[in-house]
Amino acid sequence: MASYPAERSAGPICILNGASSRLEAAREHLVRISAEFGVEPRIVIARGADLPLSAARALGENSRLVVAGGGDGTINAVAGALAGRDTALGVLPIGTLNHFARDVGIPLNLEAAVRILFTGQVKKVDVGEVNGRVFVNNSGIGLYPRIVRVREEAQRRGHVKWVAFLLAVGSVMRRYSLVSVRLRSEETHAAARGTPFVFVGNNRYEIAGLEIGTRSSLNSGRLWACVAPKTGRRNLMRMALRAFLGHVADHELDAFEAEEFFVETATRSVNVSTDGEVTMMDAPLHYRIRPGALGVVAPSRNGEPP
Template sequence: MAPIEVIVNAAGGSFSDHTADNLRAAFDANGLNITLHLANDGEEIIEIARKAAMGDARTIVAGGGDGTISAVASEMYGSGKTLGILPLGTLNNFSKDLGIPQDIDEAVKVIAGGVISEVDLGEVNERIFLNNSSIGLYPRIVKKREKQERLGHGKWRSALWAAMRVFKPSSFVKVGIEVEGKMFVRRVPFVFVGNNRYEMEFFNIGRRPSIADGRLSLYFLHRGGRYGVIVLMLKTLLGTAKQWSEFEEVLCESLTIQTRRKRLQVAFDGEVSSLATPLRYRCLPKALKVVVPPPTDEN
């Protein structure tokens, strides 16, 4: 049997001088034969993942944050291979939603266990995402944060600075959102599209009960500017966001976002790209095989 291909983002903040040796030891302790690839940037991650997807390995493991996991999964889509996950990023939202342990040794044990689940993917204009995609506020924050990081500032400091810069009265984005034959024309500060439904309650903010329901979740805010976003944050913390008349949630299998602009900055799993409009979103049901923890009474 061909070795497991392990692709690790060596440029990530969690990677250290000992990470590679620790990973080799963890896989060896579980009797797994691997080929370890250390990628230094996003382009190298994609190149290695593309070759692995065409190779003989049945399992490809991605080590890094959500952006790294998403990049590898995008290249694997349609290959029939299985994704393993090493949560080596900052937030690790996808792995948390799957119940994968955040401790690396335990995550390797999950991979060794070989329990496979099929999960959904999201797609917009043929671009794959695991967690979510958005337009408006968040892509602007990401672009400003990346600019600060290039100047040598830390990620969290850069993110706070970017949020404060964007967090001011601003013009809305006028969009037409077509969902299953209905058209919503709105001027909004953001449009958020999730791969399956997101929780909005205080103790579960940003979590998904399932990534295999075959639906996208669409969220947008009628009231824009600083006040609307502040109110949304407060209501989310109080667990009442979904009851607020200015906040809209729609569950669907596909949707289209139209605008007069020829291109929009679009965020995918924390990364930002410029895409031609209209933006055509759809859910790809059970399109990705992932190694997950064995089922328990809790999950």
């Protein structure tokens, strides 16, 4: 991506999550590899609410490349500031969860990820938005966000993926409840219904098999929404197991694609997850896709030069 002049010059602004256990390794790789390309990075250590503030300051300095080092929450915080701007986003996957990096094609090997900042190409990807808040992965209300969170916690404790998934389903189902929603778009006006969850992906997610939770495209220009049917706890658990085994289709989960839609709820406000962060938002929830709004430095195709 970077074609910096031969003389030593200002390099990317790198915002690293100070809570990451790989912080020092990321700093060392950035300094060493940047020197190979004749540039000097500016490294900013931040966490929590300081992450988007640091990204906003970087934009004010007219940097061509702002790097986010952390997990999906860190990427979300920086991407929210960069979406719709000319500044490109670099991704260093040094967090516990790195779903966005994986779907973009960034290797989890830290040295390889740093080198892509200088040898990769800027790829335009979509971002989703709910009530003005950007998400690069997904958003949701109800049961699904809790299943994902518990599954990831189980994986961090050392359980393999399929065991973690089943443990999460069993754990969350013990606190099973419905949310009342009505979906509204220019094309359709769905009747009010009770559902365990509404899941909204920035582009289509795989919903079956071992690839569940991944995306093959980030630039379709469409949100992918999934509304689970109203059913009992036992049937919902059967459906979760069938999804894991690769036996569930979109129509069984009432899935559809759209550029924009609204979710009305029975309450004035509702907890909404965006890339793993939960925020109380006013209803109705306004979801929309912003096609190609974010430039991300990704691996070059077929070894082509940047």
